[in-house]
């Protein structure tokens with residue numbers, strides 16, 4: 001076995017969807033390039049985050065890596081298997097969670113579903129008992145083990161889904177938007193679990209998300225994808241330094257905002273009615289200094305500080321990298 | 324850590340099927356009252372169908388040179404075979420609506436098992452037991468009424484039924500495979516299942532030439548029911564096929580099933596390369 005080989009290797013992966021326009025039998029076909037030659041490798045035991053705007057190709061890449069979609073060209077190895085050529089052996093070694101659809105059985109209880117998965121994956125009984133107990137503790141499933149999946153809240157269901165994806169000890173865990181629609185405590189629980197999983201089991205994790213906090217909490221490595229291409233592939237800290245370091249300050253005035261000067265590192269980006277949005281780089285001008293600078297202005301009503309939403313960063317990032 | 328590679332005990336496909344089937348039976352029996360009513364309803368509606376045929380005999384005495392006993396045998400074979408396929412093939416019947424349209428088929432592809440096995444395990448449906456019992460009852464009555472029954476019936480009956488069940492299961496699998504291309508207008512395919520059951524209840528001689536050809540060499544309904552029935556009743560074929568043909572012809576049901584499994588594999592391959 002090649003211990004040093006990466007858990008996931010992707011080389012020049014392309015996927016072109018052909019969609020029929022008009023009737024389902026006749027009519028022209030249109031081509032959609034969902035992946036336009038992407039390459040990356042994820043070493044064993046790494047948590048890699050896959051981000052990018054809607055339609056960037058994240059789910060397409062995830063489906064190919066999961067063995068449920070065949071690429072138009074390019075190479076993928078997960079472990080030492082090519083997913084679409086050896087589906088059954090491949091899927092036995094990975095765990096997949098799609099945030100938007102359930103992997104469990106609506107009519108069965110969580111416990112019954114896990115038992116069925118034990119037989120589907122052929123997990124030995126004692127290993128199953130150990131994994132089930134460990135996952136029930138870590139994901140707080142004891143209270144819902146006998147409840148049918150239909151009755152679970154979204155947060156409870158997502159925890160059950162993650163347990164279901166891990167009952168067979170996969171080497172690679174693939175998560176497609178695992179925190180979508182979850183409330184704050186459930187998001188925190190999912191993040192804490194994934195972090196521990198990687199530390200204790202050494203599982204390689206690839207996740208896509210829209211929530212920058214997921215990335216911040218989990219990923220050592222961020223792969224930014226846009227229009228089917230990789231725009232950036234860097235450690236999280238590096239991406240944060242270039243793009244995420246930006247902060248925003250929204251300033252409300254009692255009347256029409258006055259015209260004012262800003263210190264270096266800050267600039268006005270928007271003016272709308274009674275409020276002004278200022279974008280600044282905290283390394284050049286720390287937030288307290290900026291607030292102190294503005295405090296001298298007359299008619300100041302309120303100040304809000306925040307980070308730009310991920311969509312905005314990605315859009316900016318994309319605009320910066322498009323040319 | 325993940326160094327222990329030989330960790331997964333293998334559970335055979337059959338054992339897994341038993342587990343899934345058992346889980347579905349438990350689910351169906353969760354409301355026993357409803358279940359019993361549905362099964363009785365299934366029994367009664369199919370029996371009414373037979374009374375329709377029976378009343379034809381009351382008026383005409385015989386159909387296509389067949390007496391009531393012989394037609395009852397045919398009727399029983401087709402219905403029992405179809406009920407077995409309905410019991411096993413529910414997952415294929417609902418495939419378009421519950422798997423393709425919803426994207427749940429992706430979920431199946433994530434399981435390290437053949438898709439056909441997982442869909443067989445969708446449900447072991449108990450409701451068709453009504454049709455099964457009713458068909459078996461009519462089949463028994465037919466064999467008792469028929470003037471002459473060959474000893475070969477002892478093994479021809481189960482052989483024809485398995486061949487027939489294989490054929491109808493093949494139809495369901497083929498129908499499911501079509502859902503990879505389109506999920507609209509598939510009611511048309513019901514012509515082959517429910518229409519097949521209807522057609523199979525009547526002697527082949529009643530149909531026009533091209534339909535006879537189709538029911539022998541296309542959808543091999545005659546191979547699994549009509550010819551075996553002739554053989555067990557020692558009733559010479561008005562169309563001139565030797566009686567021994569009916570002893571091997573149920574195999575055509577398995578050939579048809581094999582063909583449909585091949586079509587299914589093609590469908591899965593095209594799904595996997597086109598995306599849902």
Ligand SMILES: Nc1ncnc2c1ncn2[C@@H]1O[C@H](COP(=O)(O)OP(=O)(O)O)[C@@H](O)[C@H]1O
Pocket residue numbers: 017018019032033034052053054055056057058059060061597598599
């Ligand atoms: N099954 C499909 N058939 C045709 N086009 C598709 C299909 N799935 C995705 N696409 C298209 O491919 C592109 C990438 O989609 P997707 O991988 O879902 O992106 P993301 O997950 O990043 O939002 C989009 O333009 C989308 O409309």
Ligand SMILES: [Mg+2]
Pocket residue numbers: 058059
């Ligand atoms: Mg997506």
